[in-house]
Amino acid sequence: xxxxxxxxxxxxxxxxxxxxxxxxxxxxxxxxxxxxxxxxxxxxxxxxxxxxxxxxxxxxxxxxxxxxxxxxxxxxxxxxxxxxxxxxxxxxxxxxxxxxxxxxxxxxxxxxxxxxxxxxxxxxxxxxxxxxxxxxxxxxxxxxxxxxxxxxxxxxxxxxxxxxxxxxxxxxxxxxxxxxxxxxxxxxxxxxxxxxxxxxxxxxxxxxxxxxxxxxxxxxxxxxxxxxxxxxxxxxxxxxxxxxxxxxxxxxxxxxxxxxxxxxxxxxxxxxxxxxxxxxxxxxx
Amino acid sequence: xxxxxxxxxxxxxxxxxxxxxxxxxxxxxxxxxxxxxxxxxxxxxxxxxxxxxxxxxxxxxxxxxxxxxxxxxxxxxxxxxxxxxxxxxxxxxxxxxxxxxxxxxxxxxxxxxxxxxxxxxxxxxxxxxxxxxxxxxxxxxxxxxxxxxxxxxxxxxxxxxxxxxxxxxxxxxxxxxxxxxxxxxxxxxxxxxxxxxxxxxxxxxxxxxxxxxxxxxxxxxxxxxxxxxxxxxxxxxxxxxxxxxxxxxxxxxxxxxxxxxxxxxxxxxxxxxxxxxxxxxxxxxxxxxxxxxxxxxxxxxxxxxxxxxxxxxxxxxxxxxxxxxxxxxxxxxxxxxxxxxxxxxxxxxxxxxx
Numbered sequence: 001x002x003x004x005x006x007x008x009x010x011x012x013x014x015x016x017x018x019x020x021x022x023x024x025x026x027x028x029x030x031x032x033x034x035x036x037x038x039x040x041x042x043x044x045x046x047x048x049x050x051x052x053x054x055x056x057x058x059x060x061x062x063x064x065x066x067x068x069x070x071x072x073x074x075x076x077x078x079x080x081x082x083x084x085x086x087x088x089x090x091x092x093x094x095x096x097x098x099x100x101x102x103x104x105x106x107x108x109x110x111x112x113x114x115x116x117x118x119x120x121x122x123x124x125x126x127x128x129x130x131x132x133x134x135x136x137x138x139x140x141x142x143x144x145x146x147x148x149x150x151x152x153x154x155x156x157x158x159x160x161x162x163x164x165x166x167x168x169x170x171x172x173x174x175x176x177x178x179x180x181x182x183x184x185x186x187x188x189x190x191x192x193x194x195x196x197x198x199x200x201x202x203x204x205x206x207x208x209x210x211x212x213x214x215x216x217x218x219x220x221x222x223x224x225x226x227x228x229x230x231x232x233x234x235x236x237x238x239x240x241x242x243x244x245x246x247x248x249x250x251x252x253x254x255x256x257x258x259x260x261x262x263x264x265x266x267x268x269x270x271x272x273x274x275x276x277x278x279x280x281x282x283x284x285x
Numbered sequence: 286x287x288x289x290x291x292x293x294x295x296x297x298x299x300x301x302x303x304x305x306x307x308x309x310x311x312x313x314x315x316x317x318x319x320x321x322x323x324x325x326x327x328x329x330x331x332x333x334x335x336x337x338x339x340x341x342x343x344x345x346x347x348x349x350x351x352x353x354x355x356x357x358x359x360x361x362x363x364x365x366x367x368x369x370x371x372x373x374x375x376x377x378x379x380x381x382x383x384x385x386x387x388x389x390x391x392x393x394x395x396x397x398x399x400x401x402x403x404x405x406x407x408x409x410x411x412x413x414x415x416x417x418x419x420x421x422x423x424x425x426x427x428x429x430x431x432x433x434x435x436x437x438x439x440x441x442x443x444x445x446x447x448x449x450x451x452x453x454x455x456x457x458x459x460x461x462x463x464x465x466x467x468x469x470x471x472x473x474x475x476x477x478x479x480x481x482x483x484x485x486x487x488x489x490x491x492x493x494x495x496x497x498x499x500x501x502x503x504x505x506x507x508x509x510x511x512x513x514x515x516x517x518x519x520x521x522x523x524x525x526x527x528x529x530x531x532x533x534x535x536x537x538x539x540x541x542x543x544x545x546x547x548x549x550x551x552x553x554x555x556x557x558x559x560x561x562x563x564x565x566x567x568x569x570x571x572x573x574x575x576x577x578x579x580x581x582x583x584x585x586x587x588x589x590x591x592x593x594x595x596x597x598x599x600x601x602x603x604x605x606x607x608x609x610x611x612x613x614x615x616x617x618x619x620x621x622x623x624x625x626x627x628x629x630x631x632x633x634x635x636x637x638x639x
């Protein structure tokens with residue numbers, strides 16, 4: 001039996017602060033979330049099934065009947081499609097961040113973290129960083145499946161990798177929207193559904209699955225300025241997946257998709273990170 | 286000189302509900318304050334304000350000499366919180382949970398590891414240390430949660446209903462740990478619904494209701510306030526009420542109250558179990574047949590009824606406690622469970638959490 005005085009003798013916390021502490025705390029939290037992922041492998045598997053299904057369904061069901069550019073060839077659509085599915089996959093990861101944070105709130109863990117002398121943004125940053133790792137792994141698997149069904153890139157590796165970096169940046173920015181939703185709802189279930197519903201119009205009123213040029217005017221304008229479309233368009237350019245004879249619209253984001261993609265993602269990141277951290281400070285479980 | 290925990294005029298309103306209506310507290314260093322009250326009285330809200338989780342609308346709060354409202358982060362270095370729910374990550378092992386909390390208290394990874402190992406051992410979790418916490422029993426989770434609050438041995442601790450939902454054995458174990466902690470000089474604020482818990486652990490008790498402190502004092506002072514212990518007798522036949530009444534009037538130290546419908550007689554007494562034995566002998570000698578007899582100690586409800594007089598909003602309370610001593614494990618479990626049942630009806634005033 002331990003002597004009381006010895007057991008309860010204070011182990012003094014190091015006085016730290018600022019950016020060093022923020023980074024350290026965020027890494028501790030990211031580690032926690034990554035350990036969780038390895039203990040719940042079903043989450044990763046379910047996260048993979050949906051995009052793989054989309055790859056297969058769109059390729060074999062719609063391929064050949066959807067016209068992109070001037071072509072109705074199945075191969076042209078297959079290549080056109082993949083950037084859209086990759087981008088949709090990274091944005092769907094937002095629901096996971098939201099559900100995880102709502103779950104922490106529900107179980108009183110957020111209260112514990114908020115009572116600790118830790119950086120105010122670390123709980124959320126840790127979660128979003130862990131999600132980023134998971135998203136990257138998902139993309140690797142998805143790209144392999146895409147290659148199996150006939151997807152090919154036609155640019156050098158540097159450009160292709162840049163395309164994936166843009167996808168991850170978009171996914172990271174969106175996970176902060178998920179974090180905000182997770183802090184705002186009462187149950188993890190609500191965070192999951194609330195984190196998903198808005199993603200359907202966002203990803204469908206875009207150039208992800210069809211050529212936006214063929215949409216009715218109003219939808220076309222929305223699609224062209226949709227942050228999501230900019231990343232999809234940028235990836236198609238960087239992968240060399242634009243079908244022959246494809247005319248990008250005159251809208252600025254479609255003419256400068258790489259820059260537009262970066263700007264949109266950074267803007268979303270800054271806005272929603274600020275809102276989410278502010279919400280966290282006053283969160284009550 | 287204010288104590289280690291000091292609050293003055295705390296007010297917090299959630300919409301229409303005044304969760305805190307001017308709470309004042311002053312807990313001297315190294316002592317234990319028990320905050321006693323029913324659900325929704327404002328206990329948890331008070332703890333949330335003092336642990337920097339919630340900003341009050343107005344009032345002043347100082348913990349470990351630091352102003353909670355202006356320097357929350359400095360306060361966080363000096364406190365440990367064990368909330369109403371075992372706030373541990375179910376998918377992490379016990380060890381991983383404690384190491385994580387240690388690192389977030391800004392210990393080095395090595396210190397956090399060493400600290401975790403010691404706490405796991407002390408809290409009898411060493412065997413389960415490397416299993417995910419979701420495989421733990423309720424009592425084990427509670428212990429892990431408490432260990433997490435003690436990672437840096439903070440000088441000021443807050444425990445919000447630490448033993449709610451625990452079985453008697455686990456409750457007993459947790460009490461021992463808390464007592465050890467207090468002997469080490471920690472200042473503790475503890476909320477509870479159980480008078481017995483406050484009785485055993487707290488130096489001073491504050492009774493809260495409707496967001497206000499309605500009484501303070503030691504456990505004995507509060508019990509005296511409610512009139513102390515009573516003997517309760519249920520006789521077998523209605524015509525035995527009269528002789529039983531005579532016996533009780535002779536041995537008790539106050540007025541005998543009689544419920545003819547249930548054939549129950551109650552009288553305040555002094556003298557405890559010895560007197561109870563005398564009552565039984567005396568009734569026996571007069572051939573009064575008894576269905577039930579017991580020494581009834583004041584419960585939290587009694588304290589409440591006598592302090593606030595608002596028993597009216599509660600369902601009538603059946604009391605089946607018999608002549609047990611208050612510290613048997615069984616009493617600890619049964620009596621509070623009954624109190625909770627009785628109080629379900631008054632849960633309409635929700636505290637602003639959950």
